[in-house]
Amino acid sequence: MTEHKRVAAIDLGTNSFHMVIVEESPEKGIVEIDRVKDMICIGRGSISTKMLNEEAIESGVATLKHFVLLASQHGVEPSDILAFATSAIREAHNRDVFLRRVLEETGLKVKVITGAEEAQFIYYGVRNAVELSVGSDLLFDIGGGSVEFVIADNRRVHLLESRKIGVARMHERFITTDPLSRHELNLLDQFFCAELHTSVEKARQMNIRRAIASSGTAQNIARMIRYMTGRSGEVALNNSSFTRKEFQKLYKPIIGLTSAERRKLTGLDEKRVDLIIPGMVLVDVIFRVFKLKEIVISDSALREGMVIQHLLQRNGRSGPGVRQQVDIRRQSVIELAYRCQWDRQHSSHIARLCRQLFDQLQPLHGLGLNERELLEHAALLHNIGTFISISGHHKHSQYIIINGELRGFTPVEISMIACVARYHRKSPPSEKHELYASLKSKSRRAVDVMAGILRIANGLDRGHRCNILAVEAGIDNGTITLGLKARQEPDIEIWAAERMKSWLETVTGKTISFHHLGRL
Known part of the structure; x- marks a missing residue:
C-alpha cells in the first residue's frame, strides 16, 4: 500500500x-x-x-x-x-x-x-464510526431529497432502502403554513408512516430497539438536545445518543414555533430553520413506529463511506465481508497513538500489566469487561501527551484524547479514558478537575479504580525496560501483595511503584506491598 x-x-x-x-x-x-x-x-x-x-x-x-x-x-x-x-x-x-x-x-x-448505492455507502461510513450491535441496528440518513434506511448487524446488511421523504422534498410538498398547522403536521406524519411500512416490518421481525442516525439534520437535533439538557460542554457528537423522552422535550415546544421564533433557538443551524420541522416530524415518527429506545449519532456517512470503499478497492480489499470484523474502537485508539508518535513498546507493556492487575483484583473492584477495555485503551494512550510537551504531559494526554475523534466510543467513555490517562502520574482524581467532576458517581468510581491500577503499572515500568513479565496478586483481609516475576532484579520498578501505590490503597482500603518472585 x-x-x-x-x-x-x-x-x-x-x-x-x-x-x-x-x-x-x-x-x-x-x-x-x-x-x-x-x-x-x-x-x-x-x-x-x-x-x-x-x-x-x-x-x-x-x-x-x-x-x-x-x-x-x-x-x-x-x-x-x-x-x-x-x-x-x-x-x-x-x-x-x-x-x-x-x-x-x-x-x-x-x-x-x-438510492440503494447511497444506502450502501452510508452503511460503510457509519460502521467505521459507530460500533454496530451483535443484534441488528437500524441506520438512517436524512437527506434533502431522500432518506436511506439500512438494517445491519456487525457482520452483514439485512435491508437497504431509499425513500423519497427528504426534508427539502417534504417541506416543498407539504408545508405552506408558519407555524406548521395541525392539518399539515398530520399529513406529514401519515405520509412518513406509509413510506416506512416495509422497513418497520423488517425491523419488527428482527426485534430492533436502537437506531443510528447520520446527516446534518440528526446532528442538529442532537446538538439542540444537548443545549436543552445542559450538556453543551461535551465535545464529540459521534456515538452520543438521545432517548425518546429527551427528544419529546425538544419536539413538543419547537414544533409549534414560527420560523422567526425558531431562528432564536440555541444550537439550531440558521440554514436549517425551515428544514428542521419535517426533520423533527420524521424523527418523531421513527421513534414511534420502530418503537426505539434511543437514537445514536454517527458523524460519518456517505462521504466517509465513499472514501473507505475507494481505498478498499484500490488496495484490493473490497468485496463482501471486508472490514466487517474490524474493532473500530481499538483501531481508532492505535491510529491516534501513531499520530502522536507513541512509544509502542512501553505503552503496550503497561497495558498488559494493567490487564493482569485488573483481572486479579476483580474481586475487590467488581468492575466488568467494558471497564477493562477502557483501562487498556487509557494505558495505550497514557503517554501521548509527550507529543506536545514532556512537562505536564498527563494533562496533554487528556486533552488529545478528548479531541482526538476516537470512533466507536460514547462521549462518557471517551471522558473516562481521558481521565484515567491524565491520572497516571502527579495528582490523583479530584472533583476540582472539571472533566472528572462532570462524570456520574458510578463512572467516577470506575475511573478511581482504573487510575489506581494504571499508576502502579506505570511505576512497574519506570525505566521503560519492560522488565516485569508478570504480576501475581494475593488479597488478604487488610493487604494486597503483588508478586513480581522479572527478567532482572526489579529494584527500580518496586521503588517507583511504591511511590505510586497510595491512590489504589485509598480506593481499595487495603495496604499494598511488593516482592520479587524471581527471574524468568
Missing part, C-alpha cells in the same frame, strides 16, 4: 455539497485533512419540476471549482477526487446539462448513484 495517499470525496446532495479530504497510511489509518460544505440547495424547486434551475447550476459549478482547487492544493491527484450525486440531481431531467458543465469547467466526472 502506498503511504500517505490522499483522497477527496464530494457528495452533491439536495441541500448542500460537501467535501472531505483524507490521508491514508498503514499505521495512522484514515486521517481527516480538511472538510468543507456549501449549502447551495441545488434541489430548490426541482423536486416538483424535475428541473435544476440555471441559478442552482451556476452555484453548483462554482462551488465544485473551489472544491477541486482546494483538493489539488492539498495534494490530491485528480483520479482520487470522487464525486457522487444523489436524489435531486438523480431525478432531474436536465441532469446531463449540469454534469456536462461540471466536466467541462472542473474536469470532474460526477457519478450519479442510485
